[in-house]
Amino acid sequence: MTFTVCYFNGIVLEFMTVEKVLKKGFHNPKFRPTVEKQSEMDSSIPNVITAYGELKPSTEIDIAPGESRKIIQPSSLKNPKLEELMTFLIDWINATLKRDHIVVQSLEEDLYDGLVLHHLLVHLGNVKLDVEEIALSANAQKQKLTVVLDTVNQLLQITEGDNLNWNTKLIHKKDLISTLHLLVAIAKYFQPDIPIPKNVCVETLTLEIEKTGIKTMKHLEYITEKSDLFKLGPDKVKIVQQAMLHFANKHLGGLGVIVKDLSTQFSNGVILILLIGQLEDYFIPLSEYFLNPSDQKERLHNVTFVLEILKERGLLKHPVNPEDIVNLDSKATIRILHCLFAKYKDK
Incomplete structure (x- = not known):
């Protein structure tokens, strides 16, 4: 089931199915929808992006009934501490993989297929993995990610009972929170003295589909350790x-x-x-x-x-x-x- 999350000034206003957005939009003179290219998931329902005032583009999130999904509040994405951490990690990755001529520009867009993570393990830990160099299909990417993440978990001595902040599904879905947790863990393991910015925290919103509707929970989540x-x-x-x-x-x-x-x-x-x-x-x-x-x-x-x-x-x-x-x-x-x-x- 696809839901559209509507924002205003970085605050989540409402969670609606795309059909409801269309219906609501045409009855509200302040809500001017524009129809984009139809979604691959459901070609019969157009994706709607609002274009009024400061109302930010809606975000589509796939959540099955009974499942939950955690997202970063848009206002947190402007947090200078978070921006500092993301810039730090991008610079660190690019410096580490300079010999491979790999340049990362976006943590969400450039790490989801497993290629960059694979090369990080090779350079930082001299780890050899039996995986394809370049995985083109979604299934191949997920298989490669699984091997890479299993190796990371073994190095970090993480057991099945531990509450993991990352997994194959989340990384492949370009989940920024999981990607940040993973990179921070890798950096601290291989380079304990690396000066990772401290006190980086984001406000998250957990969405869960229940029979009665959508349950939401706000929480503050630390990406890096506190110093106080x-x-x-x-x-x-x-x-x-x-x-x-x-x-x-x-x-x-x-x-x-x-x-x-x-x-x-x-x-x-x-x-x-x-x-x-x-x-x-x-x-x-x-x-x-x-x-x-x-x-x-x-x-x-x-x-x-x-x-x-x-x-x-x-x-x-x-x-x-x-x-x-x-x-x-x-x-x-x-x-x-x-x-x-x-x-x-x-x-």
Whole structure:
């Protein structure tokens, strides 16, 4: 089953079958569809791409009922850290394979057939694989990829029980998340000291087809390892926690709010919202959040709202998963507070 994902300003608006897009488009004067070449998968249904304002081209994703598919939110593709990592990996591959006169320009488009991955293993690990040099058909490409990935998994000592971030199907489908995870793993295995950019994280959207419709789940996924203040010793971390408590209480005192526990008192997002209002000298309308959240959904709404504010103001230096805050993760809470502290510590 093919679904079209519609975006606006990098945000997923709706998931529709192509038939629904056509129907919706012709009844909406702001939605001007243009018909492209018919899909090979279903020649009877034209692929529709929107061409109105800032509405970005739709993306077709094949998902069978009961299956799930993970994609990168378009807004994350503009993340400078992600762009830095992709450029780094492309330059690294091209430098490694320079003798073979192989030039990679796109990680999605140039690695899916197994040729580049095969040559990387040959050069980096002196590995010999019994595969075709150039696989032309889709089946031949998948067979070659399977051999290459099996070899990678053996080198990395990955077992069947491990939760793999890549497989033949995903790489051949040009899945960027899987391709990035695979390349980072290969680079770190063969060249442990390679300066791969750290703290690269993307916002992903997992789509799953159920009987009642399409289930979606947002998540923050790290592609490369984190480097943060929690690599400090326990004594120094404790000092940071005390500094954050003092900072919060200093600015919340005028509201009669006293913070004693960073994890529990910030987990519903309310005090974070009040703190931001105090620091930035404005009142956040009560209609924007739940002042007395009663369940997980309302708490998650509040924390997500906080992260959106921090992103808009350029204060969120490292991605934070809102679920971590709601689930009383003290490290995630301190990361948010540290973003505010870094800017307003002298206020």
